[in-house]
Amino acid sequence: MPSLDCIIGLPGVELENAISLESIEVYATTSLRPPCIHCGGAKTRIKSSFTRRLNHTRQGNRLMVLFIRSRKFLCLLCKKYFNLRIPGVLPRKRSTESFRQEVYEKHHGGISQQFLSRTHGIGAATVERWYQDFTLYRVKELQGRPAPRVLGIDEHFFTRKDGFATTFCDLTKHKIYDVILGRSEKSLEKPLALVSEKSRTRLAVIDLSENYRQIIKKHFPNALIVADRFHVIRLINHHFLKAWQLMDSTGRKNRGLLSLMRRHERNLKTDQRSKLQSYLANYPTLLELYDIKQRLCILLGINTKKKFLLRVMIREFLSIINQLKETGMDSIRTLGETLDKWKEEIARMIRFSNSNGITEGFHTKMEMISRRAFGFRNFENYRRRVLAHCGWDGVFAIRN
Ligand SMILES: [Zn+2]
Structure with a gap:
């Protein structure tokens, strides 16, 4: 039949x-x-x-x-x-692969071992064993992948004992490429040496960390480094608020004003804008700084591929850096110097639209994985779990 x-x-x-x-x-x-x-x-x-x-x-x-x-x-x-x-x-x-996979998928979907053992007629320990088995199988299939074309690198917290881990994210496929324990050059050296076809990586998005910059220059020779937009804007805001604190510490503590200062000017309503302007009128130096900050944030929010526009904007960016470096305030000068050190990477931010938003999103997902397992002690187990869930598309072929 x-x-x-x-x-x-x-x-x-x-x-x-x-x-x-x-x-x-x-x-x-x-x-x-x-x-x-x-x-x-x-x-x-x-x-x-x-x-x-x-x-x-x-x-x-x-x-x-x-x-x-x-x-x-x-x-x-x-x-x-x-x-x-x-x-x-x-x-x-004693079970077919489709049965084992069904149990794996159900358990992954959040159904408990105890419940599955009742519905599927197997022991709770078997559910656990199959789950581990399929996770390992998935990770094995991922071994030896070529390096991604667009790479996002960021750190995230693992445990108090082992500290931080580094995430390598494939920003074109929206998948985790790998996670490696540690964030220093020394701890990343060995695992990165095993990655194949590193020369095909064209773009790498990182936050403003000198360490990661060195790592990319060493291991991904053809990759252009792009700064992550979120981190740059956060840095600018941080230094600007610090300078404000020095000028008027009582005003800095005012929650309403703080919220107005932080936001883009274009997002403020008319009455909010006039309120802010009347406050800034009392502090001419702060007003000047505020205007520079607005210009900088608007500039860094723009994304264009037109060569002519790019040239104009980069000129504007460099002039802002010089303005920042010439101000009398320490924190603003530090900001200017940092931006100067990273000017190429930040300027590329205007040309390329890639950011580490996807990587940060995966960090949330990884936190959930960790939470659901009530934390991991063994990093390798954590890595396997992350790769199995964030490393590739869901369905996989039945094993033979
Ligand atoms: Zn034979």
């Missing part, structure tokens, strides 16, 4: 009969005659036959159990025995 085979979904297995009991018992047979698994010889003899009992998916609300008449062969060439390998079932397993 070949038309019914799709119900089982195992190639080469033919349905014979089905009995509906507490579980659905399906009887099937197979006429597969594979070559010898030891030597590949085609001449084989059927030695004996036996019935293989396999858990296989849930139909409706009941477990489907397969009873497949399987065979043991004798190879006439090498005189060795072997059992038939049914496609979609791993050797020595």
Whole structure:
């Protein structure tokens, strides 16, 4: 009955009969005659036959159990025995791969081991073992991938004992490429040496960290470094608010004013703008700084590929840096110097629209993974889990 085979979904297995009991018992047979698994010889003899009992998916609300008449062969060439390998079932397993995958996906979706052991007729420890097994399998498939074309690098907190970890994100595919424990050059050295095709990385987005800049220059020779927009704007705001604190410490503590100062001028309503202007009128130096900050933030918010516009904007950017460096205030001068040190990377921000927003989003997801596991002690386990969930698209082929 070949038309019914799709119900089982195992190639080469033919349905014979089905009995509906507490579980659905399906009887099937197979006429597969594979070559010898030891030597590949085609001449084989059927030695004996036996019935293989396999858990296989849930139909409706009941477990489907397969009873497949399987065979043991004798190879006439090498005189060795072997059992038939049914496609979609791993050797020595008492469940089909689709069943195991179903359990994996359900458990990943948040269904507890205890509940799954009740619905699927397996032990809680089995659920855990299968989950680990599939996670490892996924991570293995990801090994040896070429380096991403657009790379996002950022750090995130792992544990108090082990400190920080570095995330490498594929910004074109929106996937995590890898996570590595540590953020120093020394701790990243070894894992990065194993990455293949590093020369194909064209762009790398980082926050303003000297460490990461050195790492990219060393390991990704063809990558242009782009500063992350969020971190640059945050840096500007930070120094600006610090300067304000020195000029008027009581005004800085005013929550309403603080909120007005932080925002883009274009996002303020008319009455808010006039309120801010009347405050700034008392502090001419602050007003001057505020205007520079506005110009800078507007400039850095723009994204263009037109060469003419880019040239104009970069000139404007450099003049702002000089203005900042010439002010009498320490914190503003530091800002100017930092921007000067990173001027190429920041200027590229105007040309390229890539940012580490995707990486930060993944950090939230990784926090959730960690939270759901009640924290990780072993970094390798954490890495596996992250790669299995954030490293590639959901569905994967049934193993054979
Ligand atoms: Zn053989």
